[in-house]
Structures are given as structure tokens and as C-alpha cells.
Amino acid sequence: MSGTTDLAPERTLGIMLVSASAAVFGLTGVLTKSIHADPLTITCWRGFVGSILITFYVLWRRQRSGGRESLRLGWRGWLLAIEGALASIAFISAFKFTFVANVAIIYATAPFVTALLAFLLVGERFRLQTLAAAAISLCGVAIMVGSGFGTGHLFGDGLALLMTVGSALYMIMVRAFRGTPVVWAGAVSAFLLFVLGWFVTNPLAVSPRDAVLLVGFGASFALASILWTEGARLIPAAESGLLGSAEVPFAILFAFLFLAEIPPAASMTGGAIVLCAVFAHAGRDWLLARQQRAANA
Secondary structure (H helix, E strand, C coil): CHHHHHHHHHHHHHHHHHHHHHHHHCCHHHHHHHCCCCHHHHHHHHHHHHHHHHHHHHHHHHHHCCCCCCCCCHHHHHHHHHHHHHHHHHHHHHHHHCCHHHHHHHHCCHHHHHHHHHHHHHCCCCCHHHHHHHHHHHHHHHHHHHCCCCCCCHHHHHHHHHHHHHHHHHHHHHHHCCCCCHHHHHHHHHHHHHHHHHHHCCCCCCCHHHHHHHHHHHHHHHHHHHHHHHHHCCCCHHHHHHHHCCHHHHHHHHHHHHHCCCCCHHHHHHHHHHHHHHHHHHHHHHHHHHHHHHHHC
């Protein structure tokens, strides 16, 4: 009983950190649409500021661990960094061409895409519950993407789908490349975006207003990543996954509050279907994990 009491503050802190991370991540669409620069310039400065802050965090964690955490990436770490950078470009670009709600909801299907790709690529089995939720989510996404035909939003929806597949591949590699410093690979990935943007675009040709927003965007990206990393250490994976899903309603709410963006009826209908599937799946995982902990107590 005393052990459970001792763990309560730690679990509460983990819930707060992961929830805060979801809220900060939810600002991505608003910040992207509020900045007038092109997507590569945005990813360039987001990567520059984010990589510096995440590097400080990684070095701080390494110092606390007495230098036990390796910074050697190897080919696996570099592959993670490059793949993560490409997915980030698609992610930022998607917001420029479609509704924030569409991008957020399509991205919410990433756990199901990850399960499917893991089965196809490495033979990892998935549960019937996941298959059912994935099928329901696919129906919702089809409604959303179908509404983009002839409206100019289809390209953005396609980029969101591409980004979701890229994120799913990233998660599979994270699981496969155990021992690789994932957070450090994320910092390197962000820096690669800065290098790419510097050579492909003119990142200095931004207005003072955009410059302030770009710095804030990079800082929010680093903050959300750090909050998630620290919070996920303190709570079970099922719980962190459920809380992380809150990023979607946060993104839609912020788009409405700051951009007055209201997606069309088809997007709202498809989004509601996807969200029901995502939260039902994550909620069931959380309940099962809670029952197992109670049984083992």
C-alpha cells in the first residue's frame, strides 16, 4: 500500500507532462499557418532552434546519468534522423495545403498504420481489436480525403497521409533499433532540416514578425519533445498513448480559437469516426493495463 502511495506523485507528474506535451504539439498547425514563410523555411528555423534546445537537454540527461547514455548514432541513428527529417517536411507542408483538423486527424491513425506496416515488414502480429479500429479509422479518413477532390485540399491531405506513413516507419525503426539514442537522433534530424533549408531556401528573408514566430515554433517543438520524453518515463505506455491522443482535439480547438478555422462537414464527420476509433482503442488498452496492474498488486 505504501509503495502505491509513493508512486502516486510520480504518476501524477507523468500525466501532467504528457498532457502538456499534447497541448504544445497541438499548436503546430496554428503556428505553421500563422507564419507566412514557405514550408522549407519553417522547417529550417524550427529545426535550428529545436536542435539547439534538444541538444542541451540530451547533454543534461547524459551528465545526470554519469555519461552512461551514448551519443553515437551509427547507421541506424542516422537512418532515424534522415527519415524523421523527411516526415517533418511532409508534416509542416501538409498544414499549408489543408485544414489543421484534417492533418491532425489523419495523423491520429499513425498507431494503426504502424501496426499494419510492422506486420508487413517484420511479421509483428497485431490484435483483432487493432484491426477493427484501423478499419473504422480508414473509413473516416476516406470520407475526409474524398471531400478534398476538386477543393484544392487533396494535396494537403495526401501530404498528411505520407507524413503518417513516415511516422509509422519511424516508430518501427525505433523499436527495431534498440540501444540507439532516439532523442539525440531527433536533435540531429532537426539540425538536418536546418542545413537543408539553408541551402534550398533563403531562411534569412523573413519578416521580423515571422522571425519571432519561427523561434517560438522551434522552442515549442523542443519543449513538447522534452515533456513527452520525461513524462513517458513515469507512466505506462498505454496511458501515455491515450494521453498523447489528446493532441488531436487540442489542434482542432486551437485552429478554431486562433485561426477561426472550421473544417467542412465531411471532414468533421470523418474526423469524428477516426477519433472514436482512436480513443476507444487507446482507452481499452489503458483499462487492460490498469486491470493487469491491479491483478499483480
